[in-house]
Amino acid sequence: MSLTAAETTELLPAREVQLDRAVRVGLIGGLTAMFIVTSGMLETFDLRMIVDPILSLGYVTLMAAPFAVGYVAGKAPPVLEGYAAPSVGARNVQAGAIAGALTGAIYALYALIIHVLDFSSVFIKLTEQTKKIVTLDMGAGGVLILALVMAVSGAVGGAVHLLERRWKRAVLYSAFWVVMFGLLEVLVSQIAFVRRISAVKELLYGTDAGLTLIGAVIIGGLVFAAYYYLDGRVRAATRRAMALEGQQRRRFILISLGVAIVFLAVLPQILGPFLSEVLDLAGVFLLMALGLNIVVGFAGLLDLGYVAFFAVGAYTTAILTSPVSPKWSPELSFWTAIPFIILAAAAAGVMVGTPVLRLRGDYLAIVTLGFGEIARILFLSDALKPYFGGAQGMLLIPDIDIGPFTIDDSISFFYPIYAFVILFAYLSYALQDSRVGRAWMAMREDESVAEAMGVNIVAAKLWAFVIGAIFAAIGGALFAHKIGSVFPESFAILVSITVLVLIIVGGMGSVPGVTVGALALVALPELLREFAEFKFLFYGTLLIFMMLNRPEGFIPSRRRARELHLDEVEQDAWLAQAAEQDPAPAE
Amino acid sequence: MAQATTTARRRTRRLNPIDAFLWLIRIVAVVVILVGLTNSLTSGRLSAQQWRDLMVFGVSQGSVYALIALGYTLVYGVLKFINFAHGEVFMSSTMIGFFAADALARSGMWNDQPIVSLFIVLIVCMLTSTLVAITLERVAYRPLRGSPRLVPLITSIGASFFLQYTFAGLFGVGTRSWPQVEILQGSWQFLGFRIVRTQAVVILAALAMMALLYVFVERTRTGRAMRAVAEDQETAALMGIDVNRTIVVVFGVGGAMAGVAGFLWGLAFQTVFFFTGFLPGIKAFTAAVLGGIGNIAGAMVGGISLGIFEQVGPSAVLAGLGVEGFNQLKDVVAFTALVLVLIFRPSGILGERLSEERA
Structure with missing residues (x-):
């Protein structure tokens, strides 16, 4: 980036989302997906349903990898002093999609390789069952479908940044709590209170310990509404409580x-x-x-x-x-x-x-x-x-x-x-x-x-x-x-x-x-x-x-956090980071 | 100056009960060890031949510890932090080395061309552990340079467990067994010592690697850069040394040594599973402290002494004290040795080689 002297007195142009970084995190995502398959996580997690007939924990984990890398890739670098704030736009989604697609591509390649060659004497978790799950039991077509879904998942991860903060939190938390509720069926079914009104439990959960589709929608909706409504209010209430005095x-x-x-x-x-x-x-x-x-x-x-x-x-x-x-x-x-x-x-x-x-x-x-x-x-x-x-x-x-x-x-x-x-x-x-x-x-x-x-x-x-x-x-x-x-x-x-x-x-x-x-x-x-x-x-x-x-x-x-983030250290890191990314303009 | 001496005097006075306690421990330790030793040596429970076997076994075990200890010592010397995951670097090489050896054994080459295949497996082991060590440095440790001391240490504990359970996940939790090497069966006689051939190879290979490393650190340009970075990173950087690259080299060399250790472990002890790196890792650190951390010759001395303590100690001291089931207490002897060394001589047998201000 070369800048004229006149511009340096103004704000420097925003530091945008970088696409080569998307490639890097995409590679990491691909390795993660390979690891999820090879370590047997996919197979073990597949036994557990999150949303009953459609989605198992195994696929949630597999799809979480491209989503996460898409989110990371689509995130704008931190705004530094003297730089304009970047505006969100297609670039975030694009970076997310690149990372997700790369993850998907690596996954697809790996899935095809393990489908054809037999590594089970070394990687003992690459069983026949895993091979089935990896291809959706549909051969190469299934792999392609999964890879495409991964690319989309990455793009969605990048697109999250387009949302306003309040929406973003609400969306992410509702997805998180749907997965948690799907996992913790035992928690709900054990609670005596709910046992008495078992209709609620039957509405939310299917026979196989996962949420029903309706249950997922209800919980997602409720959590979304709660986070959207409560955003900022909880903190304000705590502050008010803390400010109370005397009697x-x-x-x-x-x-x-x-x-x-x-x-x-x-x-x-x-x-x-x-x-x-x-x-x-x-x-x-x-x-x-x-x-x-x-x-x-x-x-x-x-x-x-x-x-x-x-x-x-x-x-x-x-x-x-x-x-x-x-x-x-x-x-x-x-x-x-x-x-x-x-x-x-x-x-x-x-x-x-x-x-x-x-x-x-x-x-x-x-x-x-x-x-x-x-x-x-x-x-x-x-x-x-x-x-x-x-x-x-x-x-x-x-x-x-x-x-x-x-x-x-x-x-x-x-x-x-x-x-x-x-x-x-x-x-x-x-x-x-x-x-x-x-x-x-x-x-x-x-x-x-x-x-x-x-x-x-x-x-x-x-x-x-x-x-x-x-x-x-x-x-x-x-x-x-x-x-x-x-x-x-x-x-x-x-x-x-x-x-x-x-x-x-x-x-x-x-x-x-x-x-x-x-x-x-x-x-x-x-x-x-x-x-x-x-x-x-x-x-x-x-x-x-x-x-x-x-x-x-x-x-x-509070004291410990201050120790770990000493201002001086942050200042140095800031200088180093800025110097690394923009070789200093003349003067 | 005068003030410094008065504070020092005041401090010693305040520490007195603690010092007294430590002296008590010292005296008790010496008495216990002497009594145990005289009892078991006079009892004639073990023949001279058996003592010598224990010694040889201890030395070969200790050589493996020494090679792993080099990784700790090098990294500690430069970054002043214990790379807790180094034991897992060692384990990774033994595990991957097993697959290479197993493949060679299946193809028949292991027996037809033993020297060539041993060499191939050695290279595989060294590459694996170097790669793991360098990746660790890049991913986990480099971003944390300059943060408070506990932070990288805790990260390395996390990395240690991450690697263990990654290997458990990928290759299963079962024990794998290296194939036997035909030409290394049997034993040699040497000055009245009977040395099993694999043990001889372990000892010789470890000594050779140590010598190589010593020459590397003392004589080459990169070695000099390593010493300079260990002394003072900022000044070294000002003198035109690429600190990041040098640190990568340090991790790489430590990893390669752990790779040799993993290879020798496979030859001598054969079995490997995902937890194999844990105890040897801790013991190797003990060995590094024992010899004087930051000191390459110290790692060798410390490793071999620890190996001997641990093999001979239970029979020599504990048996003499009439402890039941003394063979179960091998690890206790090793860790007690660590505690005693830190009480008697905290800077280790050969002394530390750390720059003054950081020590």
């Missing part, structure tokens, strides 16, 4: 707390035993996530062996309460065991924390990972079998008694678990603003500066480890009581990673973020058990995606 503010907080408590109290009764079970598990993970949030989110210490503390809690309660504990069984109740669990966890926290006090952040990750593995192997080993039962684990852990009530099924376990969740969430908030909390944040931002300012780094680190350990140990103890037994295999490294994913997706250092993250990322995979083989693939992708695009998480803590 009014106190009353508002009391009322919302009351509503929340009543809601939590009746929730398991409405949901029924199966969904309560799912929520219980999510609650246990939430306890761990709140603890890890203190260690990683507040103090910035990456602990990858966090599951060890969970195990310590579970085994301590097992030894103290189970009548068949191998070495010594005092048969305490859960409540009398709690102080000992806390002591054991604190001791474990100090044990792990002390040797790593002076290590650099990334060494810490590996050492804690090592500690996690040591703990698991020791619990599993024959050497400590007389104490912890080795591979056979520990059995007959009793139920929890609260006065006259016995907590023994998934519905009643909901209450103690979430009581602890509320307690720990409250503690997290309290700690965040306390002296040690401020020390953690200072340490997270810059350890040497914090130390120079008089923060006691040693104490701050040890407190983070100890408190994190206690949270996880209580979670572990509740888990042990709920399951009634403890096995070393429950404490694999994957649990630590899962908890890490929860807090990163929700937002490190943000209590509401962690809560939502845990509920969504533990409960959803539990409801979609049939796709369990793709769970960790999804988690891994999510971690990379979040770090690249939104390192502060979906519901960020």
